[in-house]
Amino acid sequence: MGNLEARKLDAAEKDAFPAVFGAAFLEDTEADLTRFRPLVPFITALGVCDGAEMIGVAGHYDLTITLPGGRSSPLAGVTTVGVRPGHRRRGVLSSLMRRQLDDLRESGVALAALYASEGAIYGRFGYGMATFENHLSLPTGARFRADVEIDERPVREVARDRALPVIHEQHARVAADRIGWTGRGDGSWEPLEHMRQGRQGRNPSRYALHPAGHVIYRPTQRWTELGPDYQLEVTHLVAETPQAYAALWRYLTEFDLVRTVFWGKAAINEPVVHLLTDPRSAEQRIVDGLWLRLIDVPAALAARELPGDVVLEVTDSFCPWNEGRWRLSGESTTAPAQLALDVADLAAAYLGGTTLLQLAAAGRVRELEPGALTAASRALATDLPPSCPDAF
Numbered sequence: 001m002g003n004l005e006a007r008k009l010d011a012a013e014k015d016a017f018p019a020v021f022g023a024a025f026l027e028d029t030e031a032d033l034t035r036f037r038p039l040v041p042f043i044t045a046l047g048v049c050d051g052a053e054m055i056g057v058a059g060h061y062d063l064t065i066t067l068p069g070g071r072s073s074p075l076a077g078v079t080t081v082g083v084r085p086g087h088r089r090r091g092v093l094s095s096l097m098r099r100q101l102d103d104l105r106e107s108g109v110a111l112a113a114l115y116a117s118e119g120a121i122y123g124r125f126g127y128g129m130a131t132f133e134n135h136l137s138l139p140t141g142a143r144f145r146a147d148v149e150i151d152e153r154p155v156r157e158v159a160r161d162r163a164l165p166v167i168h169e170q171h172a173r174v175a176a177d178r179i180g181w182t183g184r185g186d187g188s189w190e191p192l193e194h195m196r197q198g199r200q201g202r203n204p205s206r207y208a209l210h211p212a213g214h215v216i217y218r219p220t221q222r223w224t225e226l227g228p229d230y231q232l233e234v235t236h237l238v239a240e241t242p243q244a245y246a247a248l249w250r251y252l253t254e255f256d257l258v259r260t261v262f263w264g265k266a267a268i269n270e271p272v273v274h275l276l277t278d279p280r281s282a283e284q285r286i287v288d289g290l291w292l293r294l295i296d297v298p299a300a301l302a303a304r305e306l307p308g309d310v311v312l313e314v315t316d317s318f319c320p321w322n323e324g325r326w327r328l329s330g331e332s333t334t335a336p337a338q339l340a341l342d343v344a345d346l347a348a349a350y351l352g353g354t355t356l357l358q359l360a361a362a363g364r365v366r367e368l369e370p371g372a373l374t375a376a377s378r379a380l381a382t383d384l385p386p387s388c389p390d391a392f
């Protein structure tokens with residue numbers, strides 16, 4: 001194998017991009033590639049070639065993310081990372097990550113985030129687990145408490161093209177104050193959502209609108225000797241009020257033929273559990289969600305406008321420009337460090353999804369001056385945990 005240097009792909013080279021990504025995920029039939037191609041124009045793509053053959057790719061979308069405090073920050077939504085089987089464990093991914101983070105730094109983006117296919121891949125590149133998601137299942141017929149208030153205006157099934165404008169408006173209003181929610185301004189959301197529909201034999205999505213919320217879901221039809229055993233898989237559920245939220249869940253849990261409603265991207269504190277007479281009827285499993293990378297530590301800290309003034313000693317072996325002492329405000333300092341941590345752990349705590357106290361309990365954060373750990377942990381913590389309902 002020759003030179004493994006990653007480089008930016010021009011428009012013509014990007015034609016090869018879907019086939020490499022598809023090969024990496026063993027999803028490269030013509031139908032797979034056709035579904036994926038409309039996304040390519042939205043992706044800033046990097047590739048690694050072995051001679052004339054492209055063997056590895058990585059890309060990103062230009063997204064935004066809502067930070068604690070309500071500010072929206074640019075976010076590189078890292079996506080479509082893959083190396084062809086037969087070319088792995090020789091540094092192709094490392095070369096792609098190197099180039100991607102260098103390019104993003106040069107373009108002035110302070111944050112990158114991704115969903116990891118496997119949990120052991122991205123920590124070495126300075127990504128930390130910043131949000132968690134809840135694989136939540138509810139049996140249909142789960143009873144709501146008698147005092148739950150429901151916005152009784154009807155929920156209606158609507159065709160995709162009529163639903164999307166309403167969905168985008170509702171999402172934008174709600175996303176503005178939900179920590180971790182990504183913005184859809186680059187136009188990639190619609191082709192992404194469309195691409196997922198037929199993926200891995202899934203049924204098309206259905207769109208149900210309420211005047212103050214919506215749910216997008218996919219049914220799976222199954223019949224057993226005892227009758228129907230359908231599942232509804234929610235992919236998006238957005239409500240502008242608690243009463244609309246209750247209306248959407250009632251809609252989902254009262255479906256004829258359906259036995260289970262599943263949502264893989266529920267929040268870890270998903271309010272539906274508090275609507276139920278028997279909260280145990282909700283099955284919940286917490287897994288990692290967004291992995292966040294602070295590409296520019298001082299800019300990222302400044303964007304959060306944190307209270308308190310603790311001095312952090314940050315290590316970052318993959319992006320050494322971040323190493324050094326930083327105040328929580330993002331200002332560089334020569335004052336003695338009060339807390340020492342790696343950039344991946346600062347990223348994990350950055351949106352409030354993990355606290356520094358939790359990380360310290362695992363030995364990942366060292367307190368150098370008494371009191372500094374609690375002060376910094378409180379400064380970064382948020383009242384509600386972050387979540388991110390969009391996949392990319």
Ligand SMILES: CC(=O)SCCNC(=O)CCNC(=O)[C@H](O)C(C)(C)COP(=O)(O)OP(=O)(O)OC[C@H]1O[C@@H](n2cnc3c(N)ncnc32)[C@H](O)[C@@H]1OP(=O)(O)O
Binds near residue numbers: 079092093
């Ligand atoms: C955001 C997303 O798109 S996530 C999707 C990621 N893609 C996939 O899962 C598709 C299937 N897998 C692949 O295409 C490849 O195996 C990749 C992209 C995960 C890794 O590519 P490679 O070129 O083999 O990685 P590379 O050789 O640069 O490995 C760098 C280091 O990460 C480690 N590593 C790589 N992949 C994995 C893994 N899946 N699990 C654990 N460690 C891994 C390597 O062992 C190596 O460690 P070292 O530095 O200690 O030797």
